[in-house]
Amino acid sequence: MTNKKVTIVGAGLGSLATALRLSHQGYAVTILEKEENAGGRLNILKKDGFTFDVGPSFFSMSYEFHELFNSINEPIPFELNELNPLYTVNIAGSNRVFQIYKDLDKLAKEFEGIEDDFERKVRNYLKGAKEIFHDTEYRVVKKNFDSIIGFIRSMATVPLKHLPKLFRTFWQELERHFDSEEVKIIFSLVAFFLGATPFNTPSVYNLLNYTELQHDGYWNVKGGMYKIVEGILPILAKKGVVIQYNTEIVKVVVSKKQLTAVVDQDGTVYESDIFVINADAAWFRGKFLNRKKFTEEKLDAMEWTLAPFTIYLGVKGTIPGIHHHNYFLGDNFRDYADTIFRSSVAPKKPYYYVNVASKSNPDCAPENCENLFILCPVPDLRVKPNWDDAETLATEIIADLSERVGYDITNNLMTKTVYTPVDWQKMFNLYKGSGLGLAHGLNQIGAFRPSNKDEELSNLYYVGASTVPGTGLPIVVIGSKLVTERINHEHSII
Numbered sequence: 001m002t003n004k005k006v007t008i009v010g011a012g013l014g015s016l017a018t019a020l021r022l023s024h025q026g027y028a029v030t031i032l033e034k035e036e037n038a039g040g041r042l043n044i045l046k047k048d049g050f051t052f053d054v055g056p057s058f059f060s061m062s063y064e065f066h067e068l069f070n071s072i073n074e075p076i077p078f079e080l081n082e083l084n085p086l087y088t089v090n091i092a093g094s095n096r097v098f099q100i101y102k103d104l105d106k107l108a109k110e111f112e113g114i115e116d117d118f119e120r121k122v123r124n125y126l127k128g129a130k131e132i133f134h135d136t137e138y139r140v141v142k143k144n145f146d147s148i149i150g151f152i153r154s155m156a157t158v159p160l161k162h163l164p165k166l167f168r169t170f171w172q173e174l175e176r177h178f179d180s181e182e183v184k185i186i187f188s189l190v191a192f193f194l195g196a197t198p199f200n201t202p203s204v205y206n207l208l209n210y211t212e213l214q215h216d217g218y219w220n221v222k223g224g225m226y227k228i229v230e231g232i233l234p235i236l237a238k239k240g241v242v243i244q245y246n247t248e249i250v251k252v253v254v255s256k257k258q259l260t261a262v263v264d265q266d267g268t269v270y271e272s273d274i275f276v277i278n279a280d281a282a283w284f285r286g287k288f289l290n291r292k293k294f295t296e297e298k299l300d301a302m303e304w305t306l307a308p309f310t311i312y313l314g315v316k317g318t319i320p321g322i323h324h325h326n327y328f329l330g331d332n333f334r335d336y337a338d339t340i341f342r343s344s345v346a347p348k349k350p351y352y353y354v355n356v357a358s359k360s361n362p363d364c365a366p367e368n369c370e371n372l373f374i375l376c377p378v379p380d381l382r383v384k385p386n387w388d389d390a391e392t393l394a395t396e397i398i399a400d401l402s403e404r405v406g407y408d409i410t411n412n413l414m415t416k417t418v419y420t421p422v423d424w425q426k427m428f429n430l431y432k433g434s435g436l437g438l439a440h441g442l443n444q445i446g447a448f449r450p451s452n453k454d455e456e457l458s459n460l461y462y463v464g465a466s467t468v469p470g471t472g473l474p475i476v477v478i479g480s481k482l483v484t485e486r487i488n489h490e491h492s493i494i
C-alpha cells in the first residue's frame with residue numbers, strides 16, 4: 001500500500017507539529033515554504049555576531065510540547081527553561097520597577113504600599129481564573145467543532161457561574177478584584193501584548209493570568225527560541241518529511257470538490273491526496289479560493305490583533321538596569337489603549353516590550369555585549385498603511401529606553417534591524433501585518449473562527465494562528481493535534 005500523500009503549505013510551528021504527528025502515523029508529508037527557512041514567525045535573525053529571536057520569546061503551557069513529542073515517541077529535542085520572575089514592569093513616572101514573581105508571597109511584597117491586602121485579593125482573583133481555565137479547556141479549546149450548534153451545545157456545558165464573565169471586559173474583571181491602577185495595568189499586559197486591549201477583551205481571558213502565575217508559568221528555550229525549530233527538523237528528516245524552501249504557492253487547482261494541486265511562483269504543480277494550509281486560514285480562503293465570506297472587505301471587517309513593530313539591536317557593553325523580559329509603559333494606559341487600534345500615526349510615547357536574551361544566554365551576543373529585541377504593538381495596515389516614519393519611531397523608542405535604563409544605547413549600537421508591519425506582512429503573508437492573526441473575541445473562537453476543515457473541499461485542512469483554537473505557540477501545537485484528529489478520522493490510512 002502506498003502512503004497517503006499530505007502537502008502542507010507553510011513551515012510555521014503549526015505545520016511542523018502537524019508534520020511530526022502525520023509522518024509518525026505513516027503519511028508521506030511534504031512541506032512547501034515561501035521563505036528560505038522553517039519556523040515562520042518563530043524565526044531567527046543572525047547579524048554582525050548577534051543572534052536574535054525574531055518573534056516569540058517565551059510561552060505558557062509548556063506541557064503541550066511534552067504532549068507533542070510523547071505522541072510520536074520522541075524525547076523533547078530542546079531544553080525548556082522556566083522564567084521566575086516572569087518579567088519586570090517599568091511604568092513611566094515611577095522609580096519603582098515591579099518584578100512579577102510566580103510565588104504570590106514574593107509578588108505581594110512588590111505591591112506593598114500600593115495594593116492593600118494584595119495576597120488575599122490575588123488568590124481570590126486567580127481562583128476564578130483557574131476555574132474558567134479548567135472548565136473551558138476541553139469543552140472549548142481542545143475540541144473540533146463541526147457546527148455552530150455543536151459549539152453552542154459544548155459551551156452550554158460550561159458551568160453557569162461563568163456566564164457573567166461573558167458580559168464583562170478583561171479590565172472590568174480586574175476592577176472587581178483590585179483597586180490600584182498599577183496592579184490592574186500589570187495584570188492586563190497579557191491582553192495588551194497578545195495584540196488586544198483589556199478594554200475590548202472579554203473577561204474570560206483573565207484565565208491567562210492563571211496560566212502565567214499559577215498553572216504552568218512562562219518558559220523559554222535554552223540557546224534561544226529557534227532551538228525549537230532546529231530540534232524538530234532532524235526528526236522530520238528522519239521520518240522522511242521533505243521541506244522545499246523558496247516555494248511560494250500562488251494558485252490552487254480545484255476539481256470535483258477536492259483540492260487536486262497547488263502551484264508555485266515558477267508554475268510547478270504539486271499534487272497531493274490531502275492538503276493542510278499553514279498560511280493564514282482566513283486570508284487563504286479569500287485570496288486563493290475566492291470565498292465570499294473572506295473577501296478583502298469582509299476580512300477588513302473582522303477583528304485582528306495588533307501588528308508588531310520590532311527592533312533588533314546589538315549593543316556594546318552590558319546594560320545594568322534591564323532584565324531578561326521587560327515591559328516599558330507610559331503613564332496614560334487607558335488613553336493609549338483607546339487610540340492604539342485606531343491611530344493612523346505612529347504612537348507617541350510608545351509602550352513596548354524588551355527581551356534581552358544575552359542576560360541568560362551569552363552565546364547570542366559577543367563578549368560584553370547585549371542583544372535586545374524590542375516589540376511595540378502598533379495598528380495594522382488597515383489603519384496605518386504607511387511606515388515611512390519607521391526610523392522616527394525606532395529612534396524614539398531607543399532614546400526612551402536609554403533614558404529609562406540609564407545607558408546610552410544609541411551611541412553603543414553595533415547593529416540595528418527594524419521590521420515594520422509591512423515587513424511582517426511580506427515575510428509570512430500575515431494579513432495586513434497583524435502579528436498574531438485573528439483576534440479571540442467571542443465571535444471569533446470555536447465554531448465562529450475559520451475552521452480547520454475546509455467548508456467545500458473534502459481534502460483541505462488548515463492549521464495555525466487564525467484557525468482553531470487560536471494563536472500562540474502552545475495553542476498552534478494544540479491546533480496540530482486537532483487537525484491530525486480530523487485527517488485521521490476522514491482519511492485514515494490505518
Ligand SMILES: Cc1cc2nc3c(=O)[nH]c(=O)nc-3n(C[C@H](O)[C@H](O)[C@H](O)COP(=O)(O)OP(=O)(O)OC[C@H]3O[C@@H](n4cnc5c(N)ncnc54)[C@H](O)[C@@H]3O)c2cc1C
Nearest residue numbers: 010012014034040041055056057058249279464465472473
Ligand atoms: C512579534 C511576535 C511576537 C510573538 N511572541 C509570542 C510569544 O512570546 N509567545 C507565543 O506563544 N507566541 C508569540 N507570538 C505568536 C506566535 O509566533 C504565532 O502564534 C505562531 O508562531 C504562529 O504559527 P503558525 O503555525 O500560525 O505559523 P506562521 O508562523 O504564521 O507560519 C506560516 C508559514 O507559512 C508561510 N507561508 C505563508 N503563505 C505561504 C504561501 N503562499 N506559500 C508558501 N508558504 C507560505 C510563511 O512564510 C510562514 O513561514 C508572536 C508573534 C509575533 C509576530
